[in-house]
Amino acid sequence: MDFLISSAHAQDASSAADPFGFLLPMLVIFGAFYFLLIRPQQKRQKAHAALVSELSTGDEILTSGGILGKVTAVSEHYVSVKIAKDVEVKIQKSSVSQVVPKGTLDAA
Numbered sequence: 001m002d003f004l005i006s007s008a009h010a011q012d013a014s015s016a017a018d019p020f021g022f023l024l025p026m027l028v029i030f031g032a033f034y035f036l037l038i039r040p041q042q043k044r045q046k047a048h049a050a051l052v053s054e055l056s057t058g059d060e061i062l063t064s065g066g067i068l069g070k071v072t073a074v075s076e077h078y079v080s081v082k083i084a085k086d087v088e089v090k091i092q093k094s095s096v097s098q099v100v101p102k103g104t105l106d107a108a
Contacts, residue, residue: 064097
């Protein structure tokens with residue numbers, strides 16, 4: 001029955017001791033993760049941090065919850081936003097997703 005099953009042979013000892021056979025693919029995978037996942041995420045975080053630090057009274061913003069309003073007061077961690085006549089809410093600065101162009105609130 002040996003003619004139906006091929007014999008298994010052990011690997012050559014010199015190829016098993018090659019440290020670059022394992023290290024090189026790991027470096028390539030780490031490089032791909034860095035350039036495709038980590039670096040773009042860091043850029044987005046820096047852009048959001050700059051947006052939040054530049055908030056000022058009178059800016060029209062869109063929150064991550066979809067609320068459109070005008071900034072009436074800015075503190076260290078919070079922003080007061082007027083969303084309708086006589087309706088003002090206080091939100092965390094980090095929940096601001098973007099600053100919209102002036103006049104967007106009036107058109108809505």
